[in-house]
Amino acid sequence: MTTPIRIIGIDPGLRRTGWGVIDVLGNSVRFVASGVVTSDGGDELAPRLVQLHDGLDAVHEHYGPVEAAVEHTFVNKDAGATLKLGQARGIALLVPARRGLLVAEYAPNAVKKAIVGAGHAEKIQIRMMVKVLMPKATFDTDDAADALAIALTHAHHRGVASGRIARAVAM
Amino acid sequence: MTTPIRIIGIDPGLRRTGWGVIDVLGNSVRFVASGVVTSDGGDELAPRLVQLHDGLDAVHEHYGPVEAAVEHTFVNKDAGATLKLGQARGIALLVPARRGLLVAEYAPNAVKKAIVGAGHAEKIQIRMMVKVLMPKATFDTDDAADALAIALTHAHHRGVASGRIARAVAM
Numbered sequence: 001m002t003t004p005i006r007i008i009g010i011d012p013g014l015r016r017t018g019w020g021v022i023d024v025l026g027n028s029v030r031f032v033a034s035g036v037v038t039s040d041g042g043d044e045l046a047p048r049l050v051q052l053h054d055g056l057d058a059v060h061e062h063y064g065p066v067e068a069a070v071e072h073t074f075v076n077k078d079a080g081a082t083l084k085l086g087q088a089r090g091i092a093l094l095v096p097a098r099r100g101l102l103v104a105e106y107a108p109n110a111v112k113k114a115i116v117g118a119g120h121a122e123k124i125q126i127r128m129m130v131k132v133l134m135p136k137a138t139f140d141t142d143d144a145a146d147a148l149a150i151a152l153t154h155a156h157h158r159g160v161a162s163g164r165i166a167r168a169v170a171m
Numbered sequence: 172m173t174t175p176i177r178i179i180g181i182d183p184g185l186r187r188t189g190w191g192v193i194d195v196l197g198n199s200v201r202f203v204a205s206g207v208v209t210s211d212g213g214d215e216l217a218p219r220l221v222q223l224h225d226g227l228d229a230v231h232e233h234y235g236p237v238e239a240a241v242e243h244t245f246v247n248k249d250a251g252a253t254l255k256l257g258q259a260r261g262i263a264l265l266v267p268a269r270r271g272l273l274v275a276e277y278a279p280n281a282v283k284k285a286i287v288g289a290g291h292a293e294k295i296q297i298r299m300m301v302k303v304l305m306p307k308a309t310f311d312t313d314d315a316a317d318a319l320a321i322a323l324t325h326a327h328h329r330g331v332a333s334g335r336i337a338r339a340v341a342m
Contacts, residue, residue, distance in 0.1 A: 079248070082253045
């Protein structure tokens with residue numbers, strides 16, 4: 001009996017950081033859990049980053065993923081927003097790396113391409129495909145759905161689940 | 172006998188993060204130590220952030236500052252550079268905050284204004300004033316000098332050393 005590879009996908013954001021955990025075994029993927037870690041917008045920046053850190057670290061402690069994938073979010077034209085995002089993203093990369101996980105990064109277009117088969121897919125298509133690939137997946141928010149899509153993208157790119165995903169995409 | 176307030180100033184950067192530790196007692200400031208934490212440009216982003224984290228955390232462990240100040244670095248027009256800086260800055264804010272320190276943030280102009288007395292001061296003027304304020308200060312790099320200037324700015328803003336700094340600036 002082979003042990004599944006447990007992957008965590010993370011969609012970083014200062015206010016809401018989405019996370020999704022999946023198991024990959026051979027050509028199949030299985031939903032484990034998903035959620036969102038939030039920080040209190042009324043707090044100063046530094047304690048907000050601690051909130052994100054501690055929340056993400058607790059998710060790692062509880063689910064014990066062995067590989068991580070983080071969205072390399074599109075850089076927009078608002079430098080202040082980019083700086084904020086970068087700070088949250090720094091935490092999203094740090095937490096798994098400190099635990100010794102390899103951390104892969106995927107651009108949004110790579111996620112869309114892997115999940116929907118087209119780089120210009122809409123958010124609703126991503127959510128639908130996550131449900132097609134993992135019918136038992138539950139997620140309340142776009143952030144959690146995006147995080148699951150990032151985890152699936154990593155599964156696809158590492159080759160383990162490519163058959164399963166390719167079939168589902170062709171449906 | 173009063174206990175000095177130990178302050179760490181941090182000038183964040185992905186390749187080089189400067190740090191400077193000072194003691195404030197009444198109206199006087201005293202140099203304790205300064206240096207730079209580096210990350211290996213040949214590594215992936217996530218392990219580089221771990222290098223910055225572990226280096227900064229070791230500095231906190233060794234010197235035991237009780238307050239922290241981080242430069243709110245100017246946001247330039249290169250979004251990729253801003254994202255990189257943001258990620259390093261996230262770590263620079265996280266490390267002291269996780270240790271329970273209050274973390275203040277100062278824009279570069281606020282640092283120049285507090286140290287040199289003018290918001291448009293040059294880097295060389297900052298270095299000179301750091302030496303005037305703390306003749307025993309040693310620093311090999313601009314990053315360490317900037318970090319000491321940020322620590323001095325915090326001392327100035329929290330009111331404890333304002334007299335000493337104001338006198339030195341007026342010299």
